[in-house]
Amino acid sequence: MKILVCVTSVPDTTTKITFTDNNTRFNKTGVQFITGPYDDYALARAVELKEKPGVTVTVLNVGTADSEPVIRKCLAIGADDAIRVDAEPTDAFFVAEQIAAIAKENNYDLILMGRESIDYNGGQVHGIVGELLGMPSISPVMQLDIDGSTAKLTREIEGGKQALEAQLPLILGCQEPIAEWKIPNMRGIMTARTKPLKVIPPAGNDTLTKVVGYELPPPRGSVKMIPAEEAETLIQLLRTEAKVI
Amino acid sequence: MSVLIFAELDEGKLKGSSKEAIYYGSKVAESLGTAATAIVIGQADDAELATAGRFGAAKVLHAADSKLTEANGMAYASVVAAAAEQEGSTVVVVAKSSLGDAMAARLAGKLRAGLAANVVDLPNLSNGFRVKRSIYTGKAFAETELTADKKILAIKKNTITPEEKEATASVEAFSPALNDSDFVLKVTNTEKATGDVLLPEADLVVSAGRGLKGPENWGIVEDLAKALGAATACSKPVSDLDWRPHHEHVGQTGIKISPNLYIAAGISGAIQHLAGVNSSKVIVVINKDPEAPFFKSADYGIVGDVFDILPRLTKAVNAL
Numbered sequence: 001m002k003i004l005v006c007v008t009s010v011p012d013t014t015t016k017i018t019f020t021d022n023n024t025r026f027n028k029t030g031v032q033f034i035t036g037p038y039d040d041y042a043l044a045r046a047v048e049l050k051e052k053p054g055v056t057v058t059v060l061n062v063g064t065a066d067s068e069p070v071i072r073k074c075l076a077i078g079a080d081d082a083i084r085v086d087a088e089p090t091d092a093f094f095v096a097e098q099i100a101a102i103a104k105e106n107n108y109d110l111i112l113m114g115r116e117s118i119d120y121n122g123g124q125v126h127g128i129v130g131e132l133l134g135m136p137s138i139s140p141v142m143q144l145d146i147d148g149s150t151a152k153l154t155r156e157i158e159g160g161k162q163a164l165e166a167q168l169p170l171i172l173g174c175q176e177p178i179a180e181w182k183i184p185n186m187r188g189i190m191t192a193r194t195k196p197l198k199v200i201p202p203a204g205n206d207t208l209t210k211v212v213g214y215e216l217p218p219p220r221g222s223v224k225m226i227p228a229e230e231a232e233t234l235i236q237l238l239r240t241e242a243k244v245i
Numbered sequence: 246m247s248v249l250i251f252a253e254l255d256e257g258k259l260k261g262s263s264k265e266a267i268y269y270g271s272k273v274a275e276s277l278g279t280a281a282t283a284i285v286i287g288q289a290d291d292a293e294l295a296t297a298g299r300f301g302a303a304k305v306l307h308a309a310d311s312k313l314t315e316a317n318g319m320a321y322a323s324v325v326a327a328a329a330e331q332e333g334s335t336v337v338v339v340a341k342s343s344l345g346d347a348m349a350a351r352l353a354g355k356l357r358a359g360l361a362a363n364v365v366d367l368p369n370l371s372n373g374f375r376v377k378r379s380i381y382t383g384k385a386f387a388e389t390e391l392t393a394d395k396k397i398l399a400i401k402k403n404t405i406t407p408e409e410k411e412a413t414a415s416v417e418a419f420s421p422a423l424n425d426s427d428f429v430l431k432v433t434n435t436e437k438a439t440g441d442v443l444l445p446e447a448d449l450v451v452s453a454g455r456g457l458k459g460p461e462n463w464g465i466v467e468d469l470a471k472a473l474g475a476a477t478a479c480s481k482p483v484s485d486l487d488w489r490p491h492h493e494h495v496g497q498t499g500i501k502i503s504p505n506l507y508i509a510a511g512i513s514g515a516i517q518h519l520a521g522v523n524s525s526k527v528i529v530v531i532n533k534d535p536e537a538p539f540f541k542s543a544d545y546g547i548v549g550d551v552f553d554i555l556p557r558l559t560k561a562v563n564a565l
Contacts, residue, residue, distance in 0.1 A: 013497050013517050017384045037498050092360060093353065093393075118497065120380050120387075122362040127318070127350020136319060136429055139347060142491065152433075156492055157316075158343050158445055160437035166430045176498060177491065208359035208393035212375065215386045217523070223530075223540050228549030232561040234529065237545060239565070242527045244506040245449065245473060 001055045001146070001168075002106065003046045006099055006113035006125070007074055008036035008089070009067035013118065019214045026214070028066075035070050037181075038114025038140075042172070044179035045144055046112055047078035056080050058106075062089040062098045068197070075192035076184030082197045091207035092120075096128035101203040103133055108169060110151070115140035115173040126173040136166055139173025247282045247304075248274040249334035251325050252297060253344055254287045261446050262340035264300045268407035269400055270338040271301025272367055277336070282306060283414065284328040286313050286321050291416045298414035300407050306331075306419035312428065318347025320427035326355045327421035329395075337397045342445060349399050358395035365404050365524075382497055382520035402445065403503045403526065444493060447476035449506045450525075452495060454480035454518075456511015456532065456551055460488035465555040466510065472562040478502070480512045496521035510551040514539020531555070 011017070012032040020027045035043070046057045059074040059082040061067045071082045085098045103111060116123035123139065130137030142161065143154035149168050154161050156175070184192070226234050238245045250270035252263035259267075271281040283302040285294055287309070294305045308324045325348060329337060337352065339345040341363060353360040363379040365386065373390045379401055380387045444450065451470040457463065463477075470477045477493060484494035495502055497517035503524035510531045512518060519542055522528065530543040531554050540546045547554055 011381070013520070015381075017381045019385070093357070096354070118382055120362075121382055121501075122360070123346050124350040124353060124360055124362060127322075127347060128354040130319075131322075131351050131354025134426070137347075137351070138430065140343075156343065157435070157437065159441065159443045159492055160435065160490075161492065162432055162436070163434040164430050164432055177485075206357075208353075208357065208391065209361060210390045210392055211387045212390050213388040214380075215377075215388070217384070217386065220528075220542060220544065223543045223546045225540075225546045225548070228547055228554065231547050231549060231554045231557050234545055234547065235558060235561040235565065238506065238527070238529070242506070242544065244527050245562075 001109045003049065003055065003057045003110045003112060004060055004103060004106070004108040005039070005043045005046045005057060005074070005079065006060045006111065007039040007043065007070065008114070008117040008119070009033045009061065009063050009070040010036050010117055010119045013037065017216070019216070023214045033066065033070060035073060036114045036117050038116060038118070038175050040181050041176055041178050042112035042114055042174035043074055043077060043079065044182045045174065047182060048179055049146060050078060058083065060099060060102060061085070062087055062095045064088060071197060072192050073184060075195045075197070076188040077182045078188065081195055084197065084199045085202050086199050087202040090211065091209050092122045092124040093128060093208045094206055096125050096132060097204060097206055098202055099125070099129045100132035103129070110146070110168060111171040112174055115175045123173065126171050130171045133171070135169055135171055137171040137173070138164065138166070140175040141172045142175060142178055144172065144178055246333045247280045248277065248336045248338060249325070249329050249332055250281060250283045250302065251337065251339040251345065251348060252283045252285050253340070253342060254285060254289050255443070257289045258293060259285070259297065260340070262342060262402055264407055265402070265405055266338050266340040266400055267297050267300040267302050269367070269405045272405070273336060273338065276368070276370055280304070282332050282334070284308065284325055284419065286324055288314055294416045295413040298412040299409045302414045305414045305416045307416055308419045308421070310420060310423060312423055315432060316344050317427065317430070318344060319351055320423060321348045322351035322355060323424055323427055324421055325352055328419060329356065335395050339397065339399050341399050341401050345399060349397050353397055356395045357393060358397045359391035359393035360397040360399065361389050361391060362399040364398045364400045367405070368398070379524065382501060383523045384520065401503055401524070403505065403524070442474065442476040444476040444478055444495070444500060445502060447502070448504050449473050449475035450478050450502060450504045451475045451508045451510070452478035452480070452512060453483070453510045453551070454512030455482050462552070463489070465552065465559070469508070469555050469559045469562070472559045475506070480518055509539060510555055512539060513537045514542060
């Protein structure tokens, strides 16, 4: 079984977001980049599935050379090889076309990725890739087992969850608790240095959206503290002042 | 040419977030000098569907094939694509939701449409077609130009407050050919909480964290939620510990919500938690630790013991 795991390189979840160049560029100064947390769950499950013989895991990133530390970490966690499409991942359709082009050449049985990237939060790429490949897509997947050519999985729905069965090949957007995040060990880190990482140019340049500027949300006003002994007045304030109840 | 809105049903009724989407779509249609059409898939009676007119839809296309009763993002995308073609629609509006997201992504692939997710304002048409969308999990906004001919806008809850009017929409049956390839997923079991307010749809949310000390203490959270007509939510540690189901977890890796009121009890307010709730209109924090970082992001704060405060708040709500 061939598994492709698509990963994003995104600012650490504790990052204070700022912009430069008159609010037209994300300010990378001092920002730590990590594997997208949802992508990390997808990778962890793929590496667990690799415990069975005959399973290979390829990592794919659409990104600039800045993504390479994240890709190497994925290899250290247990992926066999990696592909980087050398382009800025600015548009979901563009990224999906890159993934679809690589998938068409390689016939993966399973394409996994996070339910969404935590920078643009679109949650669209798995569905668009599915459409481009004529393959079913399911998201957000919380549990995944493979039995021959059948995938048994659980996805979250509003207010609950749903168990599904589907035939491979499939594209899945993943989230917790599909697997525990994995931390690379020393042996993994050493072997990752020599695992193949192929860099290829993008296929086409079809972008359908373009960011023209950024802004930060206005700061919240200062907090109004209510003494514990007068807690009940909160309900009056919510009704008469905030007007939300 | 009309603006097409994908409106969802919950137990035969139009969802609140979809009413917002219909109203939003009708405002977009007004600026484009056209009308708004809603496409509704699944079982509902005509009288309910006609109420889409109150939110600005002139017409409702109703696809009621029994194969479509079960929510199915792939099949629904095919139906919406067929509706867009029949209506000549180049702009499709959906409300952000599990089903809306799945449908919109497949539709974007089918139509080669530019898709903007988490849209928080009406489009600016003065210079191309631009929308403001929430990015970095609510920590920033991106002004985004949709450059493709076809456009899909997935709007975030509380983007717009519908003003209802006295009007009914005309309802037309819509029966496009269905593709077998859209019906290949076999649902073996569905577990869904019934009777509760759905968290992503809720205007009011009461949430609690590890400060509640154990799942057996959730009664005081549920009591306040019930008194307010609110949904319940929880922090990531609480869901990780299995005190509460994952679909209640709000935060960076959970559900992102934007209700009118978010009450957080016994949650310290890590940046990853804030990311999921920072678009709430009003935030109330109750914590016994005066140094809890969440107070800095709150509108109202109470330093106190949640086991004392929550029941007193419930009583105060019930006395209104």
